[in-house]
Amino acid sequence: SRKLIVATAQLGPIARDEPRSSTVSRMVALMTEAHRRGATLVVFPELALTSFFPRWFIEDEAELDSFYETEMPGTETQPLFDAARKLGVGFYLGYAELIVEGETKRRFNTTILVDQTGEIVGKYRKVHLPGHYNFEEWRPFQHLEKRYFEHGDLGFPVFETMGGTMGMAICNDRRWPETYRVLSLRGAELIMIGYNTPVHYPQAPEHDHLQDFHNHLSLQAGAYANGAWVIGTAKAGREGGCDLIGGSCIVAPTGEIVAMVQGLGDEIATAEIDLDRCKELRENVFNFTLHREPGDYGPICAG
Numbered sequence: 164s165r166k167l168i169v170a171t172a173q174l175g176p177i178a179r180d181e182p183r184s185s186t187v188s189r190m191v192a193l194m195t196e197a198h199r200r201g202a203t204l205v206v207f208p209e210l211a212l213t214s215f216f217p218r219w220f221i222e223d224e225a226e227l228d229s230f231y232e233t234e235m236p237g238t239e240t241q242p243l244f245d246a247a248r249k250l251g252v253g254f255y256l257g258y259a260e261l262i263v264e265g266e267t268k269r270r271f272n273t274t275i276l277v278d279q280t281g282e283i284v285g286k287y288r289k290v291h292l293p294g295h296y297n298f299e300e301w302r303p304f305q306h307l308e309k310r311y312f313e314h315g316d317l318g319f320p321v322f323e324t325m326g327g328t329m330g331m332a333i334c335n336d337r338r339w340p341e342t343y344r345v346l347s348l349r350g351a352e353l354i355m356i357g358y359n360t361p362v363h364y365p366q367a368p369e370h371d372h373l374q375d376f377h378n379h380l381s382l383q384a385g386a387y388a389n390g391a392w393v394i395g396t397a398k399a400g401r402e403g404g405c406d407l408i409g410g411s412c413i414v415a416p417t418g419e420i421v422a423m424v425q426g427l428g429d430e431i432a433t434a435e436i437d438l439d440r441c442k443e444l445r446e447n448v449f450n451f452t453l454h455r456e457p458g459d460y461g462p463i464c465a466g
């Protein structure tokens with residue numbers, strides 16, 4: 164068996180002007196509590212350092228840039244890496260990545276995987292960007308990820324670390340079965356996914372009451388159909404006047420939720436997982452070599 168204790172580390176609301184030192188200290192507190200419970204890996208949300216700024220139309224470029232990181236770690240995020248090294252706890256961290264190349268700027272919705280020594284061992288940039296590009300007056304709040312981020316250019320990589328094969332995805336990615344399938348075809352045994360999900364979906368308000376259901380449905384189906392552990396971690400609560408779902412949880416390869424937070428604030432839930440349990444699915448019902456029929460799946464990859 165390859166057992167480890169993992170934690171989903173949910174964050175409650177982050178104010179628009181909350182300094183990174185504040186969010187970083189909140190995350191260090193969660194990491195410390197996870198460590199107290201024996202965890203060696205902690206999953207933080209998508210865009211965990213700041214408020215979910217795609218909800219706002221930000222015209223001033225300097226203000227927009229203030230939500231991004233140009234270095235990782237930077238002086239304000241270094242305490243998180245120091246805590247990881249001191250406690251021997253690795254982590255998944257979502258943040259807005261800004262790359263300045265001469266006159267051009269590139270912007271990604273990014274996550275990194277940091278190991279127990281505090282080293283960055285993996286990076287992923289969000290592939291499935293939801294929302295829209297232009298300001299849309301009719302919306303009670305915007306969802307401008309297509310404006311503020313480029314399509315991720317790293318594909319769906321996996322990383323050998325912490326005794327297993329790890330994969331990362333971000334928020335909307337979790338709704339697309341292809342995300343999990345590509346990662347699991349590459350051997351991912353644990354897939355980490357941070358999210359910021361509004362309760363209200365302006366184009367289909369009749370689905371608002373289904374957001375928690377659709378969240379767990381996506382995570383559980385992805386875990387089961389690919390025989391992988393899945394950890395989903397929310398930025399939750401009423402943030403910038405917008406209600407975000409919680410429901411951070413740890414899902415077994417069987418699709419069972421084995422741990423979940425209870426509220427909408429800063430909170431961890433932990434579970435001891437065994438990466439060897441992926442075999443229960445991957446050597447049986449989802450034995451890709453024996454049962455998968457890629458010759459019949461053409462439309463999935465058609466443009």
Ligand code: ING
Binds near residue numbers: 360361364
């Ligand atoms: N947020 C949402 C998500 O995919 C969304 C967007 C909300 C899509 C509700 C569908 C329904 O969870 C991000 N950041 O992708």
